[in-house]
Amino acid sequence: MIYLDHSATTSLDKRVFKKMQPYFSEKFGNASSIHSRGMEASQAVEEAREQIADFLNTSSEEIIFTSGATESDNLAIFGVAEQLQKDGHKLTDLHFITTSVEHPAVEEPFLKLKDQGAQVTFLPVQSNGVVDIKEVKNAIKDNTVLISMVYVNSEVGSKQPIEEVGKLVSAEKNKRQNENNNLPLIFHSDAVQAANFFTCDVEKLQVDLLSLSGHKIYGPKGVGALYVRKGTKLIGQQIGGHQENNLRSGTYNVPAIVGMGEALTLVKKNQEENNKYLRKLQKKLITGIQKKIEDSFLNTDIENSTPAHVHFAFPGAEGEAVLMELDIEGICVSTGSACASTSLKSSPTLLAMGVPKEITHGAIRMTLGLDNTEDDVNKVLEILPKVIAKYRAMSPKDISYGDVTF
Numbered sequence: 001m002i003y004l005d006h007s008a009t010t011s012l013d014k015r016v017f018k019k020m021q022p023y024f025s026e027k028f029g030n031a032s033s034i035h036s037r038g039m040e041a042s043q044a045v046e047e048a049r050e051q052i053a054d055f056l057n058t059s060s061e062e063i064i065f066t067s068g069a070t071e072s073d074n075l076a077i078f079g080v081a082e083q084l085q086k087d088g089h090k091l092t093d094l095h096f097i098t099t100s101v102e103h104p105a106v107e108e109p110f111l112k113l114k115d116q117g118a119q120v121t122f123l124p125v126q127s128n129g130v131v132d133i134k135e136v137k138n139a140i141k142d143n144t145v146l147i148s149m150v151y152v153n154s155e156v157g158s159k160q161p162i163e164e165v166g167k168l169v170s171a172e173k174n175k176r177q178n179e180n181n182n183l184p185l186i187f188h189s190d191a192v193q194a195a196n197f198f199t200c201d202v203e204k205l206q207v208d209l210l211s212l213s214g215h216k217i218y219g220p221k222g223v224g225a226l227y228v229r230k231g232t233k234l235i236g237q238q239i240g241g242h243q244e245n246n247l248r249s250g251t252y253n254v255p256a257i258v259g260m261g262e263a264l265t266l267v268k269k270n271q272e273e274n275n276k277y278l279r280k281l282q283k284k285l286i287t288g289i290q291k292k293i294e295d296s297f298l299n300t301d302i303e304n305s306t307p308a309h310v311h312f313a314f315p316g317a318e319g320e321a322v323l324m325e326l327d328i329e330g331i332c333v334s335t336g337s338a339c340a341s342t343s344l345k346s347s348p349t350l351l352a353m354g355v356p357k358e359i360t361h362g363a364i365r366m367t368l369g370l371d372n373t374e375d376d377v378n379k380v381l382e383i384l385p386k387v388i389a390k391y392r393a394m395s396p397k398d399i400s401y402g403d404v405t406f
């Protein structure tokens, strides 16, 4: 099998699994227990916290463990909104900024806040899926309290200018201080799809909140983290056991936390080499497809993307049918983000990039990973053109994209 869906999830690195194993069995303690079994587990949790802090270039007190990035994103957005209301602000007076290419774990909390009366700006993107920094600058108002911007879009792999936004946010914070505007401005980034490839140094990025997930970085599923900069106020979304400074009640998932720490240590150590390896495969796959499949539209801007993403639209070839046929041939791809792929709705990311609606249905996302080889790419380049040709032969010829009609 050739697995080309690493944005949906990665396999668990064997070294990570080995480190996790004892915490499923002999070291099974509850990290909140104060006896030695518990302390053994708690020590492992704290070691993992240090590993994650090291990856983010911060201190371990600023790391909150969660069940995954969906929870981290929800905690960041609802946590800030609730805190501000607790501090006496009316939600209807508050302004939030996000983008039109977020994962649903960010998009939907903002839609909910909007329904409740909050002012929410969804920034547009350029045709390469990247937000223009001028749009961010123009959108910030005196009552903007939270900017949440995905670091890398999961579908096309576009990388947002997080560092530049961080600078804008810092300048705005200074301005507010001089003007005695006490309203906080908090900067959150969902870095789930970026962690493998780009720096997540929170000082460089100047973020206040940052979400990570275990299962996109060759770590386990069901674990995530939220970086919370010291002084950033937010309210926990689960109440009960008071773990994680009341920000995330619930028994620690010790094996998964241990795995996430180890996975990020490996990412940090091997990032440069891994990026080089993947970029080579990515370029080979992209140029091969462009050479072999006429009228293929690349939606991944290689200059502004991860080295793993290869996203094409093949007008006239229905994405779901292509996916199924490739699966029969032993090649796993996706038509969008895994969470949205069961719905027939057009991808909001592609629509935001200006891809015509009918073309979005011919979109295929391939995401490379460390287990892929040049042979895998050669095999895809042999099979994919035949599959596209087969489905194009069956499709009606009235689709147009720009000047081209199919």
Ligand SMILES: Cc1ncc(COP(=O)(O)O)c(C=O)c1O
Binding pocket: 007, 008, 067, 068, 069, 070, 071, 073, 103, 105, 150, 152, 153, 154, 190, 192, 193, 212, 213, 214, 215, 223, 224, 337, 338
């Ligand atoms: C950008 C982004 N954010 C959030 C998530 C959700 O992460 P999790 O599966 O850990 O809840 C995903 C998963 O696809 C993602 O790609």
